[in-house]
Amino acid sequence: MDKINLLVIVTTISLFISVFLAFFLLTVKTKQKTSNVLFALFLLLTAIDTSHPLFNLVADGPSNLGMLRNTLSFFQIPVFHLYVLSVCYTDFKLKPKYLLHLLPFLIANLLLLPRFYSVDTAAKINFIMNRKDMFELQFFHILIHLQIVIYFTAVFMLLRKAKKLYLENYAGTSINAYNWLFQFTSVLTALYLIVILKNVFKFSDYPYISEWIRIGILVLQPFIICWYLYKALNNPGLFRNIDSKLKLVSDLILEEKNNDQVTVDEKEYNQELLKLQQYMVEEKPFLNPSLTIQDVAKGIKVPVRDLSLLINHKLEQHFYDFVNAYRVESAMDILKDVTKSKVTVLEILYEVGFNSKSSFNTAFKKHTGNTPTSYRKGL
Incomplete structure (x- = not known):
């Protein structure tokens, strides 16, 4: 040929x-x-x-x-x-x-x-x-x-x-x-x-x-x-777009500096942080697999901009990792519960707000240093 x-x-x-x-x-x-x-x-x-x-x-x-x-x-x-x-x-x-x-x-x-x-x-x-x-x-x-x-x-x-x-x-x-x-x-x-x-x-x-x-x-x-x-x-939910009007935290900080805005004092910062932590523990919004920072801001009645700066800048955590930490903690509680020893890892990840095994394993290992399976075996 x-x-x-x-x-x-x-x-x-x-x-x-x-x-x-x-x-x-x-x-x-x-x-x-x-x-x-x-x-x-x-x-x-x-x-x-x-x-x-x-x-x-x-x-x-x-x-x-x-x-x-x-x-x-x-x-x-x-x-x-x-x-x-x-x-x-x-x-x-x-x-x-x-x-x-x-x-x-x-x-x-x-x-x-x-x-x-x-x-x-x-x-x-x-x-x-x-x-x-x-x-x-x-x-x-x-x-x-x-x-x-x-x-x-x-x-x-x-x-x-x-x-x-x-x-x-x-x-x-x-x-x-x-x-x-x-x-x-x-x-x-x-x-x-x-x-x-x-x-x-x-x-x-x-x-x-x-x-x-x-x-x-x-x-x-x-x-x-x-x-x-x-x-x-084969993954129709793979691409779930974001709003282009959203601003990066680095841009928000730069805007504050350029506008000479007064930053939140330590007392107010601690109050908002306490309110956030209490909301996450009591209301468990992280169980929603599609949770956004807007949902949390509405729940604790704090402006989205302030909440974004609080989590992404003050706590030095992405909102994504912040929420996943609560999900992992909740998963760890289930894994420790001897009465739920027959509940599969797949069932647990869906129960705590994840909807992907790969993302659950990644977040769990990042938070604990172990995979969910090895963590359960080590108890």
């Missing part, structure tokens, strides 16, 4: 999987419709970008449609960035300002207008044959490589902030979602770095290496996407 046939076969399989998954995401009933639409669009744009071998089978030579297909790659990473935004923030909405993401695509096509789009076929062939000397294509590749670096940096910064906001304001198990999305983004980043390597070889004296790297990318791509979707679709 020669290289061209292999490319066609691999591209056809990759294209079919991407289109099928995109169709599924667009038709499946879900609350996360915007996220699904954006990820489906990302899959379709990726499919178009990797369809080069199939496109060449039906194209007679360089064409405006073929070049337009190439420039659509400028949409891939911006769409993925918007997808991550929609996953992280529950109040995400598509806004006119997001049209700015079109700029790289528009700039690239405007540059190609004089010497490619508006000339005859012979001139187009000459343009492609001498691509190493064409500043438009060189600029095209520099721009898209720069775009990859900037957008993926922005995505990682977004995930870091979203995870921190979640830890400071929520006590569910959704932290796993940000870890998972971070892993997927890392894998996707590695894939795009390989794409950059492919493009470097494309304009070198070893273009055949570029073709073999392309085959490898085509093979890896559907596996990575299927891996991600399998995880996401």
Whole structure:
């Protein structure tokens, strides 16, 4: 089997999987419709970008449609960035300002207008044959490589902030979602770095290496996407977004300093802390697996801002860890109770407010140094 046939076969399989998954995401009933639409669009744009071998089978030579297909790659990473935004923030909405993401695509096509789009076929062939000397294509590749670096940096910064906001304001198990999305983004980043390597070889004296790297990318791509979707679709509650209006505690502290606000005195701080601890012990709000800092603030009648500073800054604990400590303590009481020796660890974790075995084990080991099972055996 020669290289061209292999490319066609691999591209056809990759294209079919991407289109099928995109169709599924667009038709499946879900609350996360915007996220699904954006990820489906990302899959379709990726499919178009990797369809080069199939496109060449039906194209007679360089064409405006073929070049337009190439420039659509400028949409891939911006769409993925918007997808991550929609996953992280529950109040995400598509806004006119997001049209700015079109700029790289528009700039690239405007540059190609004089010497490619508006000339005859012979001139187009000459343009492609001498691509190493064409500043438009060189600029095209520099721009898209720069775009990859900037957008993926922005995505990682977004995930870091979203995870921190979640830890400071929520006590569910959704932290796993940000870890998972971070892993997927890392894998996707590695894939795009390989794409950059492919493009470097494309304009070198070893273009055949570029073709073999392309085959490898085509093979890896559907596996990575299927891996991600399998995880996401089998855990419909995995991505439980946060409110983008929430502020990090570090920002709240900075605002206080800039505004010369009077900080809470020690006596008032102790009163609020006592009220909080009493509420946690008597009312046991931590038994609610979806507990938020807003729920606790309402329960003890303290402003959310003050409570956030109290827990996340004064106690130097994330709200997530603060609540989980109470859950673990409650689980420890059950594990110590000889009358409940037949109650399984799985039943216990649900009873004390966890809804994930992995998050329960992680929190329990962090708090006690042991797993729940080994702790029970050691009693």
